[in-house]
Amino acid sequence: MLAALGGTATVGLAGCSALLSDDEEDDDDSTGDYETSEHADKAQAAWERIIENPGPDAEDTRTQAYVEIEEAVRDDMVLLPTHHGKGEFFWYDYVDMPKVGALGRHHVQHNRTEVDGDTELNLINATFDELDPIMSTDTASGEVIAQIYETLTTYPAGVAEIENNLLDSFETSEDGLTWTLTLKDGVQFHDGRDLTADDVVYSFRRLAESEYSERVNFITESTGGLGIEHETDDEGGIVPDSLGIEVIDDLTLEVTLREPNPAALDVLSYDGFAIVPEGLVGDIEGYDGEVTHDEFRTEMANGTGPFEYDQFSPGESMRVVRNDNYHGTVASVESLHWEIIEEPEAKFTYSMEQNADFFEIPTNQYDPELIDAETDDRGRESGTYGPVENDETLNYLGVPELSTFYFGFNVSHVPKPVREAVAYVTNHEEFIEDVLLNRGFPAFSFTPPAMWPTGQDGYEGWVDEWPYSPNETDREGARSVLEDAGFTEDDPFEMEITVYETSPAFQDMAEQVREKLSGLGVNVTSQSTQFSTLIDRGEDGDLEMFSLGWIWSWPDVAYGHFGFEPKNTDTSKMPGEANGYYLDWQENLDEEA
Amino acid sequence: MSRWRYFFKRLLLSVPVLFMVMTFIFILLRMGPVDPVAARLGPEASGAEAERMRERLGLNDPLWEQYLDFVTNFLTFDLGQSWVIYGDMEVTRIITFAGPPTLWLGFWAVLLPLFIGIPLGFYAGLNPNSGGDYLASVGGILWQAMPNFWLSIILLAVLRQTKGGGWFGFDWYTFGPDITGLSITGTPDLAFLSISSIDVAGAISIPLLTGVDWGALAVDIKLILPPAIVLGSASMAAELRIGRTAILETINSNYVETAKAKGLKDRAIVWKHVFRNALIPLVPVITNEAFLLMGGSVIVESIFNINGLGRIFFLATVQGDLPLAGALLFVFTLLIIFLNIFQDLLYTIIDPRVGYER
Numbered sequence: 001m002l003a004a005l006g007g008t009a010t011v012g013l014a015g016c017s018a019l020l021s022d023d024e025e026d027d028d029d030s031t032g033d034y035e036t037s038e039h040a041d042k043a044q045a046a047w048e049r050i051i052e053n054p055g056p057d058a059e060d061t062r063t064q065a066y067v068e069i070e071e072a073v074r075d076d077m078v079l080l081p082t083h084h085g086k087g088e089f090f091w092y093d094y095v096d097m098p099k100v101g102a103l104g105r106h107h108v109q110h111n112r113t114e115v116d117g118d119t120e121l122n123l124i125n126a127t128f129d130e131l132d133p134i135m136s137t138d139t140a141s142g143e144v145i146a147q148i149y150e151t152l153t154t155y156p157a158g159v160a161e162i163e164n165n166l167l168d169s170f171e172t173s174e175d176g177l178t179w180t181l182t183l184k185d186g187v188q189f190h191d192g193r194d195l196t197a198d199d200v201v202y203s204f205r206r207l208a209e210s211e212y213s214e215r216v217n218f219i220t221e222s223t224g225g226l227g228i229e230h231e232t233d234d235e236g237g238i239v240p241d242s243l244g245i246e247v248i249d250d251l252t253l254e255v256t257l258r259e260p261n262p263a264a265l266d267v268l269s270y271d272g273f274a275i276v277p278e279g280l281v282g283d284i285e286g287y288d289g290e291v292t293h294d295e296f297r298t299e300m301a302n303g304t305g306p307f308e309y310d311q312f313s314p315g316e317s318m319r320v321v322r323n324d325n326y327h328g329t330v331a332s333v334e335s336l337h338w339e340i341i342e343e344p345e346a347k348f349t350y351s352m353e354q355n356a357d358f359f360e361i362p363t364n365q366y367d368p369e370l371i372d373a374e375t376d377d378r379g380r381e382s383g384t385y386g387p388v389e390n391d392e393t394l395n396y397l398g399v400p401e402l403s404t405f406y407f408g409f410n411v412s413h414v415p416k417p418v419r420e421a422v423a424y425v426t427n428h429e430e431f432i433e434d435v436l437l438n439r440g441f442p443a444f445s446f447t448p449p450a451m452w453p454t455g456q457d458g459y460e461g462w463v464d465e466w467p468y469s470p471n472e473t474d475r476e477g478a479r480s481v482l483e484d485a486g487f488t489e490d491d492p493f494e495m496e497i498t499v500y501e502t503s504p505a506f507q508d509m510a511e512q513v514r515e516k517l518s519g520l521g522v523n524v525t526s527q528s529t530q531f532s533t534l535i536d537r538g539e540d541g542d543l544e545m546f547s548l549g550w551i552w553s554w555p556d557v558a559y560g561h562f563g564f565e566p567k568n569t570d571t572s573k574m575p576g577e578a579n580g581y582y583l584d585w586q587e588n589l590d591e592e593a
Numbered sequence: 594m595s596r597w598r599y600f601f602k603r604l605l606l607s608v609p610v611l612f613m614v615m616t617f618i619f620i621l622l623r624m625g626p627v628d629p630v631a632a633r634l635g636p637e638a639s640g641a642e643a644e645r646m647r648e649r650l651g652l653n654d655p656l657w658e659q660y661l662d663f664v665t666n667f668l669t670f671d672l673g674q675s676w677v678i679y680g681d682m683e684v685t686r687i688i689t690f691a692g693p694p695t696l697w698l699g700f701w702a703v704l705l706p707l708f709i710g711i712p713l714g715f716y717a718g719l720n721p722n723s724g725g726d727y728l729a730s731v732g733g734i735l736w737q738a739m740p741n742f743w744l745s746i747i748l749l750a751v752l753r754q755t756k757g758g759g760w761f762g763f764d765w766y767t768f769g770p771d772i773t774g775l776s777i778t779g780t781p782d783l784a785f786l787s788i789s790s791i792d793v794a795g796a797i798s799i800p801l802l803t804g805v806d807w808g809a810l811a812v813d814i815k816l817i818l819p820p821a822i823v824l825g826s827a828s829m830a831a832e833l834r835i836g837r838t839a840i841l842e843t844i845n846s847n848y849v850e851t852a853k854a855k856g857l858k859d860r861a862i863v864w865k866h867v868f869r870n871a872l873i874p875l876v877p878v879i880t881n882e883a884f885l886l887m888g889g890s891v892i893v894e895s896i897f898n899i900n901g902l903g904r905i906f907f908l909a910t911v912q913g914d915l916p917l918a919g920a921l922l923f924v925f926t927l928l929i930i931f932l933n934i935f936q937d938l939l940y941t942i943i944d945p946r947v948g949y950e951r
Contacts, residue, residue: 127678127908129675129678129679129680129682130680135680211645211649236644237645294681297680297681298682313690313900314679314682314690315678315679315690315691315780315900315904315905316779316780316900339776339779340900341778341898342895342898342904342908343895343896343898345745345746345749345896346749346778346895346896346897346898349749349750349753349776349777349778350776350778350779350898352753353753353756353776353777355775355776389753389754390754390756390757501911502911530911530913531912531913532913533913575643576644
């Protein structure tokens with residue numbers, strides 16, 4: 001009790017001191033002291049070219065612009081990528097399931113999973129609290145929702161190649177603005193109703209209009225979203241029934257976008273676009289609803305997926321049973337059960353008791369030596385792991401995921417030579433091996449190699465050209481940039497690294513940066529805060545060097561690069577008009593916005 | 594001042610404490626550095642969305658209005674809703690499913706010190722410097738030295754490896770009630786009581802205990818024993834040591850000498866005089882254990898994956914679910930205030946000197 005209270009109080013204090021120091025800095029150290037960046041204009045211009053050339057024929061222009069943004073980020077060192085995520089999965093021999101792809105296990109529908117000798121597949125999940133697709137923003141609920149509800153398009157097993165699901169075919173107009181979508185015939189919801197175009201309109205309207213929707217921007221915004229035609233009211237909300245979506249017949253509908261969007265089919269695979277029967281919940285204008293939103297959130301579900309809702313005890317477990325009427329491959333297992341476990345030791349115990357069939361292994365029990373795996377053409381390592389504690393040898397799969405973890409810099413607080421010095425002393429390989437125990441892949445760009453705009457060869461060339469002594473601790477390189485800027489051991493630059501509490505790896509890495517820079521002219525202090533505190537301080541422009549990550553919901557480079565548009569990194573406009581990374585990169589633009 | 598006036602004065606004093614706690618929680622919630630809206634939406638959401646949620650959750654109202662709402666809501670036990678962990682779920686509903694497992698754990702964790710710690714301490718005190726005394730005292734110190742989280746992890750590791758036969762063929766899963774298909778972690782069912790309601794005159798229904806499923810009860814007890822042993826162990830050791838000292842002090846006091854001189858039998862001295870007096874220093878220790886149990890349950894419930902108040906409180910603080918954390922803090926405060934009052938009540942009953950000379 002007291003310990004917990006103490007924890008809360010510490011966070012409170014940390015936040016307060018942050019606020020105080022913010023005020024101080026605003027007075028004496030605004031921005032003019034150092035040349036902070038040179039390439040912001042290049043990034044701004046590149047981003048504008050991406051926006052202005054959305055059509056399918058302008059792909060080369062966009063590719064070039066994406067690379068230019070990466071170059072500007074690298075040359076100004078506004079953000080140092082550390083690693084790309086690696087998803088690791090372990091399962092017992094008697095389970096047979098499709099190989100998970102780069103987009104993660106929450107895309108895996110278990111209708112193709114087989115369990116030898118059992119009718120139930122047992123899984124472990126994290127705490128989640130909603131089954132309403134428009135509220136789902138976490139992978140824990142996403143994994144469950146993917147079994148119950150379906151979207152028009154999908155990434156089978158999370159492999160980054162889009163496929164039609166509820167969609168039968170589509171056509172686009174010449175200008176790329178109008179999409180005619182035809183739905184699959186004969187799809188039924190769990191309660192027996194037929195899927196029609198009206199259900200799609202209703203589901204999309206909920207995502208845009210419902211007060212419970214947590215990702216309205218995914219349907220309304222053009223970059224990082226679908227960018228569907230709509231009207232807004234005075235307060236910025238969507239005018240009811242104003243979405244550019246029109247029913248042609250029972251199975252056909254027409255969607256009008258504001259700007260051509262090459263990633264439209266990818267965006268449609270996001271959970272929030274899952275189709276629910278028309279009128280199920282009364283949270284948008286024109287519908288009374290058959291069930292209350294509270295019931296819809298946790299006590300019932302009605303989708304088109306291979307499994308139906310059975311039972312949900314929040315915080316404990318969730319169970320779904322097979323849908324024998326499924327339009328695709330009907331599942332071989334009769335039910336899926338997720339035990340909700342947060343603590344690593346409990347997870348490990350549960351899996352070693354063979355209560356879970358498919359699971360992850362916590363770091364403290366993990367031994368990279370036990371892996372015996374080969375890499376496939378998607379960079380996935382598959383093979384075996386073990387023997388583990390209970391003498392079983394497990395199946396193993398290591399997947400390079402579409403995620404990037406990084407140290408970002410607020411450029412108005414940290415001068416460029418210091419940022420470069422951090423990059424010089426960072427040894428990516430050593431970090432991956434020592435701190436992450438090889439559970440990650442070194443990152444030299446924000447965009448993961450699997451979706452690098454100029455392909456695999458282009459990516460290799462990029463890594464070869466990386467200027468800051470990749471995979472070595474180059475203290476001399478760091479010393480020389482710092483000395484040129486006048487930072488020496490006697491007159492050092494003071495910098496604070498803020499990392500979030502839930503990532504011990506970043507805490508270790510911040511500590512390494514501190515040690516490697518000691519005596520070179522940068523005095524580092526590191527501090528770990530709650531994730532939400534870090535976000536808050538980022539939005540206040542109150543961070544110096546900080547750790548964060550970005551996970552792609554669909555493989556589109558723009559859906560990561562929008563955050564680099566210098567004008568969009570203006571923390572003084574956050575969190576309202578700007579939603580980029582916390583860099584303040586707009587400070588050195590030639591013409592102020 | 595009479596004993597009972599003293600007691601009621603203590604009772605009244607808890608009112609301002611309650612208000613101070615509520616104000617503290619409010620300040621933490623509304624003015625603290627953690628923005629629950631950001632915590633809930635995550636970094637991908639846009640500012641407009643955060644603003645809409647702020648409006649929906651009433652965070653744009655004037656502060657004094659929010660404070661008044663907050664206090665009246667809490668006093669009428671309307672504890673608000675969770676924002677992050679169980680989005681929009683009523684805290685009172687969370688307590689109805691998370692409270693019982695915590696009480697079940699707490700119940701067994703308290704039994705341990707009461708029925709093992711104190712008797713052992715008394716035994717050690719009555720037989721000072723014997724082999725048994727040394728064994729109990731040293732064992733107690735060792736127990737106390739082992740932190741809960743460490744003990745939990747070790748216990749889990751040892752127990753799970755007995756599956757299918759461990760050392761000397763001991764298999765915890767088949768020992769006693771069979772839990773082969775279950776896990777040693779997880780929330781106990783607590784469904785061993787069958788309760789049915791009888792309608793009286795068609796209007797009022799009275800719940801009636803109609804049966805106990807002894808098998809399920811045995812399983813629930815077996816599942817709760819490992820975490821309860823961990824949770825109760827530190828208190829057990831503390832009570833053992835204080836019990837021993839208390840007995841020694843009482844035995845060597847003058848009135849015991851007098852009683853001996855009067856020719857009273859040892860047994861009568863121990864049962865009638867020594868025990869009652871030795872209990873006095875133990876009362877605050879025992880009630881303080883309750884606070885420790887609440888704090889300890891945060892760790893033990895997390896590691897044993899029991900979906901109780903402790904684990905939920907931990908998740909709420911870690912994930913920035915301030916309304917939930919605040920409401921649980923309020924519930925814990927109520928419990929602590931209640932326990933304090935209960936402690937005063939016990940004092941007033943056991944110790945006639947309380948409240949006389951003030």
